Amino acid sequence: MKKQLSDYKAYTLADLINDEGFILWVLQPDETADLFWQNVQNTYPTLSPIIAGAREIVLSMRFETDQLDATEQKQLWQNIAAKTVSVKKTGRTLPIWYRYAAAAVVVGILFCIGILYSVNQKVNIETPYGQLKNITLPDGSIVTLNANSHIKYDKNWDKNEIREVWISGEAFLKVNHLHKTGAIQKHEHFIVHTGAVNVEVLGTSFNVNDRRGRTEVALLEGKISLDLNSGETKPLVLTPGDIAEYANGKLVKKPINVAEYASWKDGKLYFRNVPVAKIFDYFEDVYGYKAVVDDPKILEKRLSGALSAKDRDVLFKAIGVTLNINITPKEATHELIVTSK
Numbered sequence: 001m002k003k004q005l006s007d008y009k010a011y012t013l014a015d016l017i018n019d020e021g022f023i024l025w026v027l028q029p030d031e032t033a034d035l036f037w038q039n040v041q042n043t044y045p046t047l048s049p050i051i052a053g054a055r056e057i058v059l060s061m062r063f064e065t066d067q068l069d070a071t072e073q074k075q076l077w078q079n080i081a082a083k084t085v086s087v088k089k090t091g092r093t094l095p096i097w098y099r100y101a102a103a104a105v106v107v108g109i110l111f112c113i114g115i116l117y118s119v120n121q122k123v124n125i126e127t128p129y130g131q132l133k134n135i136t137l138p139d140g141s142i143v144t145l146n147a148n149s150h151i152k153y154d155k156n157w158d159k160n161e162i163r164e165v166w167i168s169g170e171a172f173l174k175v176n177h178l179h180k181t182g183a184i185q186k187h188e189h190f191i192v193h194t195g196a197v198n199v200e201v202l203g204t205s206f207n208v209n210d211r212r213g214r215t216e217v218a219l220l221e222g223k224i225s226l227d228l229n230s231g232e233t234k235p236l237v238l239t240p241g242d243i244a245e246y247a248n249g250k251l252v253k254k255p256i257n258v259a260e261y262a263s264w265k266d267g268k269l270y271f272r273n274v275p276v277a278k279i280f281d282y283f284e285d286v287y288g289y290k291a292v293v294d295d296p297k298i299l300e301k302r303l304s305g306a307l308s309a310k311d312r313d314v315l316f317k318a319i320g321v322t323l324n325i326n327i328t329p330k331e332a333t334h335e336l337i338v339t340s341k
Contacts, residue, residue: 008040011047016054026058028155032126121155127169129288130312132265139163139176141190144265146170147286163190169285170209172265175222177203197246200225206238207262211285218243218258226251267310276301276323283336287312289329293338298325 003021016022025033041048127133127145135143138157145151149169157163178188192199194208195215204222209215217226219238226244227235228251236244236251243256260270271279277299280291293299307318313329316336320327328337 005040005043008047009044011050013050013054013057016051017057022051022054023058026055028121028123030123030125032128122152123155124150124152126150129286137163137165137176139178139190141176142174144172146172146264148288157187159187162186164193165191166193167208168194168210170207170211170264172205172207172262174205175201175203177222195246196229197244197251198227198229200227200235207258212281213247215246216243218256218261220258220262264309267308268306269309269315270306271303273302273304275299276303279303279319280336280338283316289334289336291336291338295340298323298338298340 003019011019021033022037025037037051041051125133125135125145127147127149130147132147133145135145135151137143137153138155141163143151143165146169149167149171151165151167151171153165173192175190178185190201190203192201192208194210194217197210197215197217199206199208199217201222201224204224205220206222206224207216207218207220209217217224217238219240219242221240224238225235226238226246227233228246233251236253238244238253241255241258242253243258243261244251244253246252257270257272260272263270280299284290301323303319303322305322307315309315316327316329319325324341326337326339326341328339329335330337
């Protein structure tokens with residue numbers, strides 16, 4: 001379970017260097033983690049020097065190999081002992097056995113850090129409600145991650161292994177085309193894991209949406225193949241202009257205006273006879289506001305047209321004017337109060 005700010009109120013140096021979330025932030029920082037730990041320090045200013053000291057200990061170790069030689073181990077022990085037992089309290093010197101015990105504990109912790117750093121080098125990126133993020137993958141491929149979405153991938157990609165990413169929410173991918181001629185090599189494959197569907201590509205542009213128990217993959221350029229984790233069906237091949245939908249255990253293909261479907265990445269939304277209920281589901285997924293309507297018939301209406309999505313409040317007002325309804329965001333409860341005019 002993810003810790004809350006209040007959980008760190010009484011944290012000590014030992015607590016921090018034994019906290020996996022803190023270790024990952026120090027070794028693999030990202031915007032979300034930076035913001036969280038800055039909030040911790042803003043909320044509990046007395047933790048700032050303790051956090052700085054813990055960061056110094058973690059960052060003082062760089063595990064280039066899985067094992068250290070005897071000289072490096074001795075130097076490591078001396079560094080740790082110097083960093084962890086130099087604190088004086090009420091003018092008394094800590095007993096020597098206490099120093100050894102503290103150093104031994106930290107050695108074990110830092111050894112675990114080394115294993116974590118060298119083996120589990122994963123990049124995890126999440127977007128908050130209402131924000132998009134552009135990401136460059138290790139092979140140069142570009143991902144535009146929609147709001148309220150998550151992507152995971154290895155920090156370093158082996159040139160002899162398949163390129164893989166895991167996505168939940170929605171993302172648009174422009175995959176770097178590595179295959180030139182001859183037989184396709186292992187590293188030239190690119191696989192996106194989303195929900196129960198695996199999307200395999202060589203080099204292409206496509207959109208992935210995995211929300212509300214439904215997975216949709218729309219292809220703009222190139223060629224992709226989809227199969228299920230269960231292996232129950234034959235691979236489904238898409239060509240530009242196709243969209244594949246997986247829901248209720250079925251994977252089906254149909255044509256679509258893919259450019260409009262993926263227009264969210266450019267700050268635009270296109271609707272073609274879309275039920276209002278589905279539009280409000282989209283608002284909840286992307287902006288975090290759940291629609292509360294005074295008349296269920298509002299949800300039966302349909303909408304066609306193109307709207308700018310660059311400003312949330314302007315978008316809500318435009319939808320309201322178009323449908324002749326009032327849409328009022330309620331910040332305290334993250335609700336959209338929808339009423340008839």
